[in-house]
Amino acid sequence: MREFIVEADGGSRGNPGPAGYGAVVLDAATGEALAEAAEYIGVATNNVAEYRGLLAGLRAARDLDPGAAVHVRMDSKLVVEQMSGRWKIKHPDLKPLALQAAGVLPADRVSYEWIPRERNRHADRLANEAMDAGRRGEQWSPSRSTAALDAGTAPDTGPAPDGGSARDAGPAPNAGTAVPGPGVAAAAAEADLRAAQAVATPSTGWAPADLGAPSTFVLLRHGETPLTPQKRFSGSGGSDPSLSEAGREQAQRAAAALARRGTVEAVVSSPLARTRETARIVAARLGLDVAVEDGLRETDFGAWEGLTFGEVRERHPGDLNAWLTDPAARPTGGGESFTETAARIAATRDELVAAYPRRTVLLVTHVTPIKTFVRLALGAPPESLFRMELSAASLSAVAYYADGNASVRLFNDTSHLR
Incomplete structure (x- = not known):
């Protein structure tokens, strides 16, 4: 059985505020990034955005191989504990999203792990790119993504399960655009990508003004x-x-x-x-x-x-x-x-x-x-x-x-x- 790792994240600048999610599917054996998904979703809360990221990652993994086992890694303790069944889901906005996530793949083929934020940089980067694109009135574009810098320079993954390439497969339903992560950045654009990466990285110091009330x-x-x-x-x-x-x-x-x-x-x-x-x-x-x-x-x-x-x-x-x-x-x-x-x-x-x-x-x-x-x-x-x-x-x-x-x-x- 093929094994994937899904790393997902979501963010909201205002909570609720302009929100987006990001997800990446990795090959569990090699660590190679096989697909990325990101989307600006308008005004939403952090938790809704995180669940949307989870959904996108699970759907992208299913599209790559419907029979694969998936290990989800997220820095959202809430999502991990709720999807693992250890915490009750009380908020009405989260219940339908959790049900959708639970139905993407059989429960016995999906496991969950909480990881610190610093180990979830690839998905975090995608979520921030999606929110930045939304602020400009655009949709997230794989050609502008800086997330490939987090994934190294592994080659493209080749054909998708349907015989076409993963780049040509198009978006999974309601999941943003799924593409091979490592091949999206051309070497000639590396300087521009690094500049974009610095802008997309969230602040670790004083909270910026658009974070809203705590x-x-x-x-x-x-x-x-x-x-x-x-x-x-x-x-x-x-x-x-x-x-x-x-x-x-x-x-x-x-x-x-x-x-x-x-x-x-x-x-x-x-x-x-x-x-x-x-x-x-x-x-x-x-x-x-x-x-x-x-x-x-x-x-x-x-x-x-x-x-x-x-x-x-x-x-x-x-x-x-x-x-x-x-x-x-x-x-x-x-x-x-x-x-x-x-x-x-x-x-x-x-x-x-x-x-x-x-x-x-x-x-x-x-x-x-x-x-x-x-x-x-x-x-x-x-x-x-x-x-x-x-x-x-x-x-x-x-x-x-x-x-x-x-x-x-x-x-x-x-x-x-x-």
Whole structure:
């Protein structure tokens, strides 16, 4: 059985805004680019564009060989997890696209893998070329594509399955134009292509002005519990304490401060008692309902739950030293490592960004999740978790832009408590 790799991407400059997708089909054995697809699709969201890219890639692979096995690689955690069946598809715009993608090839011949953005440059380049063409009032043209520079200089792939060449085969239905990737750029135009490539590459620094409003997460740590002043480990595997009187007062003060700002449009809480109680107090002041998200729960500290740091050092010195130096180390008794927490928070972040595009959402959660949101936004190493102070009922904020960049706007603000 022949094997293909499909790499796909989509983008929206404004989310929603002018959008396009790109996809490339690679030979799994040689890495040779066999077909490209790209299209400007008008105004759409990032997620819609990413699904359209997936569809285009699957259809291009099917047109090359309907009996092939396909391994899809994308930097969209949302699409990969939803198409793998691990996440539910809630948004009405995405359900029909997912159904179409699932029907292109038999499910047992398609697998999915998330990859970092830097490993998806070919498809990203195509998507940006399509959006650039749309901005000029044109359709994406293979002859102008710079994506061949990402794929090397392998020769053309020869006849398509129908006996014609892949270049002559024309577009797959609703999939843009499928062409052999490596042969589209003539050597004489290399300088012009490199200049176009530089223009098409998305910014990795300050977000450009046309990205639109970000999704902003205001991160509220819950108010104090009886364990907080004693500095005891209190995670998701312990006694699940409620707020103390001091904690309820802190939640009221946070609610008043957020009401004065007037920007929060939704409230999402960890499932633990102390966060749900804090969230209810704030949401009542804001006139909003509370949604519960399990991914926002605190780390499970295993056998350390309820103990002070000194007590853990006395009883489990070896495990504590490992935990302080290795993010993959778990607390004694099978708790959750920082590596596992980070993976959970990253997946939750992606799902919430997709669910609340361009909105300001209050996330009521815990010390480790909030520090992890900030650490991931900054690209800081795991040991930075030990270098952040996060007070009870403090406010932090991170904004997420359509190009994937994040901006930390606030950290550990306690001015409303003074």
